[in-house]
Amino acid sequence: xxxxxxxxxxxxxxxxxxxxxxxxxxxxxxxxxxxxxxxxxxxxxxxxxxxxxxxxxxxxxxxxxxxxxxxxxxxxxxxxxxxxxxxxxxxxxxxxxxxxxxxxxxxxxxxxxxxxxxxxxxxxxxxxxxxxxxxxxxxxxxxxxxxxxxxxxxxxxxxxxxxxxxxxxxxxxxxxxxxxxxxxxxxxxxxxxxxxxxxxxxxxxxxxxxxxxxxxxxxxxxxxxxxxxxxxxxxxxxxxxxxxxxxxxxxxxxxxxxxxxxx
Amino acid sequence: xxxxxxxxxxxxxxxxxxxxxxxxxxxxxxxxxxxxxxxxxxxxxxxxxxxxxxxxxxxxxxxxxxxxxxxxxxxxxxxxxxxxxxxxxxxxxxxxxxxxxxxxxxxxxxxxxxxxxxxxxxxxxxxxxxxxxxxxxxxxxxxxxxxxxxxxxxxxxxxxxxxxxxxxxxxxxxxxxxxxxxxxxxxxxxxxxxxxxxxxxxxxxxxxxxxxxxxxxxxxxxxxxxxxxxxxxxxxxxxxxxxxxxxxxxxxxxxxxxxxxxxxxxxxxxxxxxxxxxxxxxxxxxxxxxxxx
Amino acid sequence: xxxxxxxxxxxxxxxxxxxxxxxxxxxxxxxxxxxxxxxxxxxxxxxxxxxxxxxxxxxxxxxxxxxxxxxxxxxxxxxxxxxxxxxxxxxxxxxxxxxxxxxxxxxxxxxxxxxxxxxxxxxxxxxxxxxxxxxxxxxxxxxxxxxxxxxxxxxxxxxxxxxxxxxxxxxxxxxxxxxxxxxxxxxxxxxxxxxxxxxxxxxxxxxxxxxxxxxxxxxxxxxxxxxxxxxxxxxxxxxxxxxxxxxxxxxxxxxxxxxxxxxxxxxxxxxxxxxxxxxxxxxxxxxxxxx
Ligand SMILES: Nc1ncnc2c1ncn2[C@@H]1O[C@H](COP(=O)(O)OP(=O)(O)OP(=O)(O)O)[C@@H](O)[C@H]1O
Ligand SMILES: [Mg+2]
Numbered sequence: 001x002x003x004x005x006x007x008x009x010x011x012x013x014x015x016x017x018x019x020x021x022x023x024x025x026x027x028x029x030x031x032x033x034x035x036x037x038x039x040x041x042x043x044x045x046x047x048x049x050x051x052x053x054x055x056x057x058x059x060x061x062x063x064x065x066x067x068x069x070x071x072x073x074x075x076x077x078x079x080x081x082x083x084x085x086x087x088x089x090x091x092x093x094x095x096x097x098x099x100x101x102x103x104x105x106x107x108x109x110x111x112x113x114x115x116x117x118x119x120x121x122x123x124x125x126x127x128x129x130x131x132x133x134x135x136x137x138x139x140x141x142x143x144x145x146x147x148x149x150x151x152x153x154x155x156x157x158x159x160x161x162x163x164x165x166x167x168x169x170x171x172x173x174x175x176x177x178x179x180x181x182x183x184x185x186x187x188x189x190x191x192x193x194x195x196x197x198x199x200x201x202x203x204x205x206x207x208x209x210x211x212x213x214x215x216x217x218x219x220x221x222x223x224x225x226x227x228x229x230x231x232x233x234x235x236x237x238x239x240x241x242x243x244x245x246x247x248x249x250x251x252x253x254x255x256x257x258x259x260x261x262x263x
Numbered sequence: 264x265x266x267x268x269x270x271x272x273x274x275x276x277x278x279x280x281x282x283x284x285x286x287x288x289x290x291x292x293x294x295x296x297x298x299x300x301x302x303x304x305x306x307x308x309x310x311x312x313x314x315x316x317x318x319x320x321x322x323x324x325x326x327x328x329x330x331x332x333x334x335x336x337x338x339x340x341x342x343x344x345x346x347x348x349x350x351x352x353x354x355x356x357x358x359x360x361x362x363x364x365x366x367x368x369x370x371x372x373x374x375x376x377x378x379x380x381x382x383x384x385x386x387x388x389x390x391x392x393x394x395x396x397x398x399x400x401x402x403x404x405x406x407x408x409x410x411x412x413x414x415x416x417x418x419x420x421x422x423x424x425x426x427x428x429x430x431x432x433x434x435x436x437x438x439x440x441x442x443x444x445x446x447x448x449x450x451x452x453x454x455x456x457x458x459x460x461x462x463x464x465x466x467x468x469x470x471x472x473x474x475x476x477x478x479x480x481x482x483x484x485x486x487x488x489x490x491x492x493x494x495x496x497x498x499x500x501x502x503x504x505x506x507x508x509x510x511x512x513x514x515x516x517x518x519x520x521x522x523x524x525x526x527x528x529x530x531x532x533x534x535x536x537x538x539x540x541x542x543x544x545x546x547x548x549x550x551x552x553x554x555x556x
Numbered sequence: 557x558x559x560x561x562x563x564x565x566x567x568x569x570x571x572x573x574x575x576x577x578x579x580x581x582x583x584x585x586x587x588x589x590x591x592x593x594x595x596x597x598x599x600x601x602x603x604x605x606x607x608x609x610x611x612x613x614x615x616x617x618x619x620x621x622x623x624x625x626x627x628x629x630x631x632x633x634x635x636x637x638x639x640x641x642x643x644x645x646x647x648x649x650x651x652x653x654x655x656x657x658x659x660x661x662x663x664x665x666x667x668x669x670x671x672x673x674x675x676x677x678x679x680x681x682x683x684x685x686x687x688x689x690x691x692x693x694x695x696x697x698x699x700x701x702x703x704x705x706x707x708x709x710x711x712x713x714x715x716x717x718x719x720x721x722x723x724x725x726x727x728x729x730x731x732x733x734x735x736x737x738x739x740x741x742x743x744x745x746x747x748x749x750x751x752x753x754x755x756x757x758x759x760x761x762x763x764x765x766x767x768x769x770x771x772x773x774x775x776x777x778x779x780x781x782x783x784x785x786x787x788x789x790x791x792x793x794x795x796x797x798x799x800x801x802x803x804x805x806x807x808x809x810x811x812x813x814x815x816x817x818x819x820x821x822x823x824x825x826x827x828x829x830x831x832x833x834x835x836x837x838x839x840x841x842x843x844x845x846x847x
Contacts, residue, residue, distance in 0.1 A: 003658055003661045003662050007647060010654070011647065011649050014649040015649070036475075037334055038330070039379050039474070039475070039476045040375040040376050040379045040411075044375070045330055048326045048330055051326075052327040055324065077641070077645040078645055078646065080645070081641055081645065081646050083612070083613060084613055084634060084639040084641070085659065086634040086663065088631045129408075129409070177320070180322035180323050181318065181322070184318060218323075219323045221326050222325075222371070226373045226406075261613070261614045263608070263613075
């Protein structure tokens with residue numbers, strides 16, 4: 001599995017998609033300039049922009065690297081040469097996944113540090129009303145990375161279900177959109193004005209909520225931007241949720257992939 | 264040899280068409296840019312989808328989308344400030360601006376720029392004091408540390424809504440949050456009628472000084488000019504009252520009687536006049552783009 | 557212990573719209589250690605299907621198989637196997653050297669042995685010059701050579717090669733044959749599929765011929781060669797003539813003719829069997845003349 005992980009990492013670093021996405025990171029140094037557009041919250045805007053850019057880059061990576069990792073191997077017939085080695089299907093799959101996950105973590109760390117420097121520069125130029133809470137900033141980046149790693153797991157699941165290109169890519173994007181707003185829908189369905197909806201709709205929405213990934217829990221941007229306090233318990237629950245949900249998705253992927261025929 | 268010739272000819276033709284198309288582009292780009300530039304503001308503000316759509320599409324980028332919505336309104340507002348001196352083609356679409364701002368705080372209820380911008384145009388330009396204060400109250404639920412919001416709300420309550428009780432409450436909040444006791448004394452002063460213009464002047468000049476954004480600063484300085492004009496007329500009116508024992512009938516009379524050296528101009532392009540109770544007002548209603556001006 | 561044991565192996569592919577293809581029907585086959593086995597069959601006969609089942613790429617519909625005594629359903633079975641896929645593809649962003657290192661590590665080769673082996677096989681397959689270039693830039697034959705290199709690097713007991721000669725130049729083909737013979741000498745089992753009968757003739761101990769998913773014949777190549785003798789070409793120098801005379805004698809007439817020549821006191825300078833080639837044997841089976 002570690003062998004697969006290391007060649008996965010090598011593959012990503014030599015991938016053209018990665019190079020393309022890396023170019024997007026060059027927007028980071030522009031953030032101080034854009035931030036001055038704000039009237040009352042220059043530093044806050046710089047944090048917003050940095051975190052959003054990091055998020056966006058990680059999203060692209062998750063969709064295009066995570067979503068294509070297995071598909072490419074099958075499409076280019078690498079699976080014949082790799083899966084006939086004495087490794088189990090699941091260790092191959094996990095190797096692929098953890099390679100991607102590790103890469104996302106590395107990227108997030110690097111971008112997070114660069115962004116921190118950028119924000120620090122902005123903050124020292126135009127001091128914010130409230131001090132930047134660096135702890136929150138880095139936690140936000142870390143949880144963002146976790147969220148997209150979870151998305152990679154979902155992408156891997158899609159890749160094992162279908163060997164086409166479309167399901168992994170578009171399935172992952174929809175999972176991301178739905179997962180980001182599932183909490184909102186759930187909250188709405190359980191609110192007073194929604195009681196006029198039919199019981200079936202409400203029940204369906206609620207049960208979907210429990211099945212679909214909940215990405216909004218990982219979104220700590222608002223805490224980082226405005227220095228709002230974080231709940232330790234909430235963070236802990238979110239981490240555990242991420243681990244368990246990711247574990248389930250990967251286990252499911254392993255089962256499906258083990259049965260898959262490399263014809 | 265012949266084949267080579269043919270090849271060269273083909274290549275030459277490609278080059279020629281490239282040059283021709285390049286020329287066409289140059290000819291086109293000037294009028295095109297002109298057209299895009301002169302496109303009315305209303306179009307640039309555009310028709311935005313409902314907040315619910317944004318909430319879904321924004322996914323985990325709600326703060327970013329919120330910020331960009333405020334930016335959009337900002338640019339539009341800035342454009343108004345630039346164009347007004349010349350001549351604007353369409354009345355500003357204040358309802359759309361308000362709608363977008365409300366949408367943006369739905370996405371990010373912490374977005375200070377949104378409240379700030381709303382305060383700048385909602386109260387002064389369209390007199391939607393109630394809406395402004397509701398928005399500020401919404402913001403106060405989230406930005407619990409911020410004294411600006413109650414400060415704005417206090418000002419609106421006292422100056423526009425004449426709701427001195429609420430004003431006192433808001434000013435107290437602002438004083439508590441900022442640690443500056445000066446706010447708590449402000450509300451009381453508003454009760455004097457003549458004091459209103461003075462305090463609006465001090466509020467505006469403070470806001471104008473601390474403002475870095477050009478468009479907002481400009482909107483404040485224009486308003487400041489207008490209020491300074493009002494203040495000048497008020498001073499003249501008061502001295503006229505003292506000298507003659509009665510209210511002047513018109514601003515022109517003040518000038519004729521020598522109490523007013525020169526009738527100040529309304530930067531909004533209106534004409535000053537006295538309301539029945541003697542209050543100084545203007546036909547522009549202190550805003551650009553009033554129809555029938 | 558047999559290197560490969562296949563019992564009642566069947567594979568039915570499920571296509572779209574409930575269509576099925578019976579690619580393999582009840583295959584029984586054993587291949588011993590130290591044996592080179594040629595798997596011969598026309599296109600679509602089921603050679604690759606058999607091989608893919610052996611290396612765990614597809615699951616057999618029925619039946620079972622073992623490699624070095626380990627059931628193929630376990631990935632441990634592949635620990636003894638070097639597999640070369642047909643038209644192989646390898647992570648093309650890696651260089652040949654990196655790919656070999658990856659394979660070596662999967663097989664737990666110690667670092668020093670890995671480096672040694674890597675150099676040996678790269679030089680053997682004439683990839684040494686290109687070893688630091690990504691596989692992306694390799695020619696078809698070079699990729700095939702990488703495929704062979706990654707089979708050889710971990711020195712397995714069983715070699716399962718799907719059309720190992722395809723895409724190789726004549727020098728490469730000869731090299732592969734030499735390698736196979738050398739492996740056999742070291743007691744390894746080589747199981748390979750091919751369409752080319754000449755290759756089988758020169759290196760194989762046994763050949764299996766598969767047709768439409770059914771194994772039609774498994775024979776020792778030697779036996780086919782002897783049974784395939786149709787007659788003999790004799791070169792004779794008779795006493796009254798100084799020149800050599802060539803004469804063809806049918807198989808059943810040989811004894812009689814020899815007897816005659818002896819009694820006549822003629823000198824036989826050469827006896828050469830004239831036989832049906834393996835190709836003919838193969839074609840006969842395909843056309844249904846035998847069995
Ligand atoms: N993925 C698949 N789905 C459906 N049928 C398949 C699939 N792969 C192979 N087949 C069928 O199985 C049969 C055997 O195919 P196989 O690839 O084993 O042939 P082969 O002997 O290797 O042929 P070749 O010499 O062309 O490589 C063929 O009829 C083929 O059409
Ligand atoms: Mg084949």
